[in-house]
Amino acid sequence: xxxxLIGAGPGDADLITLKAVKALNKADVVLYDYLANEEIxxxxxxxxxxxxVGKKAGEHYKTQDEINELI
Numbered sequence: 719x720x721x722x723l724i725g726a727g728p729g730d731a732d733l734i735t736l737k738a739v740k741a742l743n744k745a746d747v748v749l750y751d752y753l754a755n756e757e758i759x760x761x762x763x764x765x766x767x768x769x770x771v772g773k774k775a776g777e778h779y780k781t782q783d784e785i786n787e788l789i
Contacts, residue, residue, distance in 0.1 A: 721789055726750070731757035749788055 722741040727733045729752075742748065742761035750759060751772040759768060769788060772779040780788075 726753035726755075726758055729753040729755055729758075731755065734758055734761070747788075749785065 722738075722745075724734075724738040724741055739761050742758075743763070745762045745766045747767045747769065748754075748759065748762045749769050749771045751770070752774060762768070770779060771785045771788065773782075773785075
């Protein structure tokens with residue numbers, strides 16, 4: 719299994735790197751937060767499982783331990 723960590727930066731789809739697009743293109747599972755908008759997630763295959771793990775100040779959808787377990 720290979721795991722890629724891809725930053726969504728400020729959430730601007732125009733700033734995603736080619737390497738990130740290539741990794742998303744072959745993803746089976748994508749863990750993402752609120753910065754990864756639909757335009758960015760569209761690079762993943764429709765068959766890829768998408769799991770929201772959003773974390774921002776004071777608002778955690780999943781704990782870090784839960785995220786680590788998913789990874």
